[in-house]
Amino acid sequence: LLYIILYFQVLKAEYFSPWKGEQQMFKLDIGWPKTPEDFTGQTFCVAVDSLHGLVYVGQQGDNVPKVLVFSKEGYFLHSWNDTVEMPHGIFVWNTETGSSVWITDVGTGKYGHTVKQYSPLGKLLQVLGTPGNAGSSLIPLQFDQPAEIFVEETGEVYVVDGDGGMNNRLLKLSDDYKEIWLTGTNGSGIGQFKIPHSVTVDAFGRVWVADRGNKRIQVFDKVTGEWLGSWSGCFSEDGPYSVRFTADYKYLIVAQLNINRLAILAAPPVGSIGDCVMVHSVQLADETKPHLVDVDMKSGAVYVAEIGAQQVQKYVPL
Numbered sequence: 299l300l301y302i303i304l305y306f307q308v309l310k311a312e313y314f315s316p317w318k319g320e321q322q323m324f325k326l327d328i329g330w331p332k333t334p335e336d337f338t339g340q341t342f343c344v345a346v347d348s349l350h351g352l353v354y355v356g357q358q359g360d361n362v363p364k365v366l367v368f369s370k371e372g373y374f375l376h377s378w379n380d381t382v383e384m385p386h387g388i389f390v391w392n393t394e395t396g397s398s399v400w401i402t403d404v405g406t407g408k409y410g411h412t413v414k415q416y417s418p419l420g421k422l423l424q425v426l427g428t429p430g431n432a433g434s435s436l437i438p439l440q441f442d443q444p445a446e447i448f449v450e451e452t453g454e455v456y457v458v459d460g461d462g463g464m465n466n467r468l469l470k471l472s473d474d475y476k477e478i479w480l481t482g483t484n485g486s487g488i489g490q491f492k493i494p495h496s497v498t499v500d501a502f503g504r505v506w507v508a509d510r511g512n513k514r515i516q517v518f519d520k521v522t523g524e525w526l527g528s529w530s531g532c533f534s535e536d537g538p539y540s541v542r543f544t545a546d547y548k549y550l551i552v553a554q555l556n557i558n559r560l561a562i563l564a565a566p567p568v569g570s571i572g573d574c575v576m577v578h579s580v581q582l583a584d585e586t587k588p589h590l591v592d593v594d595m596k597s598g599a600v601y602v603a604e605i606g607a608q609q610v611q612k613y614v615p616l
């Protein structure tokens with residue numbers, strides 16, 4: 299009888315708490331990169347080109363290369379610097395014809411307050427915004443410290459603007475950079491933002507935004523911009539700095555800079571957003587300060603840009 303009772307207690311625990319027995323999901327790849335001394339500034343952002351096996355890192359600082367390019371194995375390949383002032387967010391967009399690198403620039407000099415598209419070797423292809431001019435939210439393509447960008451395969455663009463500037467908004471642009479919809483003002487109400495810091499799109503047509511200052515993630519319909527829900531229960535200790543999905547879209551990986559933690563949350567399937575469930579976390583060393591992350595959608599590896607440690611670290615799924 300005791301055996302049967304214990305059996306059903308275990309069964310109940312497993313049924314109602316499917317994550318309790320979750321083993322460690324990622325381990326640090328201590329061999330990446332091969333030459334950590336190549337990081338010479340504050341590493342704010344990282345983007346993976348899964349198709350070509352490349353990793354792009356954006357650095358801030360005086361007299362440092364602003365964009366570093368590594369192989370996924372960790373070998374330093376090259377760097378570029380032109381027309382990049384203070385990279386904050388970075389994203390690789392792959393199409394059938396080639397790849398390009400999008401960077402949000404929060405600088406206050408002649409290149410700042412812009413979202414820019416580059417070739418893989420650093421040739422400037424496109425500038426959104428007015429370089430050097432911070433703008434109000436009355437004008438869609440006038441940015442004030444744009445934090446991050448996400449580009450879909452279709453070429454449609456999502457920008458969260460800004461990283462502490464006068465704008466607090468989420469903007470969707472067509473593939474020819476016309477406004478499709480715009481949402482958000484400064485505040486803590488539904489659909490309002492306080493430092494929208496990171497943006498991603500899932501496989502079910504939903505846009506996820508790290509609403510950093512409000513310590514929550516907000517979710518929107520990618521077609522209409524309609525608000526679908528928010529998560530705040532997992533962020534009482536520290537707001538979310540990044541949002542990226544794992545390669546299978548089962549989990550959302552969130553950096554929490556002030557508590558040096560990566561939170562791994564269960565991603566809801568189609569339907570209700572529900573409440574957030576933290577299934578695992580990776581505790582980083584003190585003062586690491588993880589800022590933004592990206593995921594290799596082929597291998598599942600997670601890259602973390604750490605402005606405190608001034609490095610990017612790679613975690614591989616177990």
